[in-house]
Amino acid sequence: MFKIDYNPVLKRWEERKKVLPEETRKELEDFSNRSVIKGENLTVLKRVRKFELKDGDIFLCSLNGKVYYYGKILKAKIDNEQDPWISQGSMVCISREKTTTKDLSNYKGDYSNPLGLFIVTRQYWTGGYFETIGNIPLTEEDKNFDYGFYDKDFIGPMGGFYKETGEMLDYMPKYVYSFGISTLIGVYMMLKEEAIIDPSLLTMD
Numbered sequence: 181m182f183k184i185d186y187n188p189v190l191k192r193w194e195e196r197k198k199v200l201p202e203e204t205r206k207e208l209e210d211f212s213n214r215s216v217i218k219g220e221n222l223t224v225l226k227r228v229r230k231f232e233l234k235d236g237d238i239f240l241c242s243l244n245g246k247v248y249y250y251g252k253i254l255k256a257k258i259d260n261e262q263d264p265w266i267s268q269g270s271m272v273c274i275s276r277e278k279t280t281t282k283d284l285s286n287y288k289g290d291y292s293n294p295l296g297l298f299i300v301t302r303q304y305w306t307g308g309y310f311e312t313i314g315n316i317p318l319t320e321e322d323k324n325f326d327y328g329f330y331d332k333d334f335i336g337p338m339g340g341f342y343k344e345t346g347e348m349l350d351y352m353p354k355y356v357y358s359f360g361i362s363t364l365i366g367v368y369m370m371l372k373e374e375a376i377i378d379p380s381l382l383t384m385d
Contacts, residue, residue, distance in 0.1 A: 181340070181348065181350070182340060182341065182348075182349065182350045182351055182380050183333075183338040183339060183340045184338065184339060184340075184352070185337045185338055186214045186337075187332065187339065188197065188330055188352065188356050189330050189356055189358050190286065192356075195368045196309070196326050196332070196377070197331060200377065204376060204377060205335055205348060206256070206375075207376050208373060208376055211347075211373065211376060212369075217361065220372070220375070221309065221363075221364065221365055222241050222242060222243065222309040222367065223241075223242040223243065223244065223245040223309075224307065224308035224309065225240060225241070225242065225245075225248075225308050225310070225311040226308050226311040227306060227308035228271070228305055228308075229305060229306060229308065231258040231305060231312070233253060233257075233270050233305070233312075234253065234256050234293060234315055235254065235255060235256050235300070235317075235318055236252065236253065236315045236316050236318050236322075237252070237253040237256070237312050237314075238250060238251070238284065238287065238312065238313055238314045238315060238316055239251045239252075239253070239272075239305075239310040239311055239312045240286070240310070240311050240313055241309055241310050241311075241367065241371070243368070243371055243375055243381075243382060244382055245373060245382060245385060246280065246382075247278050247280060247382055248277075248278065248279050248280070248356055249274055249275060249276070249277065249278060249284065249381075249382070250274070250275045250277045250278075250279065250286075250287050250312065251274040251275065251342070252259065252272065252273055252275070252280075252289075252291070252316070252322070253270055253272050253273050253274055254271045254272065254297075254318065254322060254325065255270060255271040255344060256270050257270070257342050258267060258270065258271060258299065258345065259345060260344060260345050260346045261346065262340075263346060265361060266299060266344060266360075266361065268301060268361075269299040269300055269301050269302055269344075269361050270294070270299070271297070271298070271299050271344050272297070272298050272299075272300055272304075272310075273294050273296075273297050273298075273325070274294060274295045274296050274297075274298070274367070274371070275289075275290060275291050275294055275295065275302060276290075276293060276294065276295055277289075277290055277382060278381070279368055280384055282311065283313060284313065284314050284316075287316075289316065289319065290353040291320075291321075291322070291325065293338065295371055295381075296357065296367070296370045296374075297327055297334075297357050297376050298357070298362045298366065298367055299329075299344055299357060299360065299362060300361070300362050300367065301361060303364055303369070304364070304370070306365065309364075309368075312317075314379065315352075321381075325354050325355070326353045326354040326355060326365045327354070327355040327356070327357070328341035328343065328349050328352070328353035328355070328356055328357075328384070329341065329342050329343070329344065329355050329356070329357055329358065329359035329360075330342075330356050330357070330358060330359060331358075332360035341353060341356065342359060
């Protein structure tokens, strides 16, 4: 059983912020204080009601309605016997690959430095925040993506790393995210913070 006595997601985030310019750190702080109040979120692209999510589905999301980020469903139906709530979600990975057209013309499938890995509900599609544009079967690289979700123990300072299924890992994976269903503003918050750090995410330059 592999456990640690600190939150690696928070630690890495704090380490990233330390080396940023003071102006950028201030902008991140201002954003975290205002985002919920102003009701900001991802751009609504296309609302759908009847649809089926599949492994390998490629979707788009956007912060400004002009530049779209490619995302891919790595697991459409999660089976977590310990957490029925998680089992209602799908696991998606959002790439730094960008496009201005709603097609696969600029898609390369590079998830080596993703904007984030999330467990989301169907509301991201019914609300129009994600728009599916195609399907590309999962590659070996997709299947071997070295990820995990950190979850702190209910009692005490320790915590461990898990797959979305609840399976505990015996090591710290390369890509670590917080365990849980992303709220309807959760994906926007993470993407917006990345765009504040790297404004080029908002353009095709």
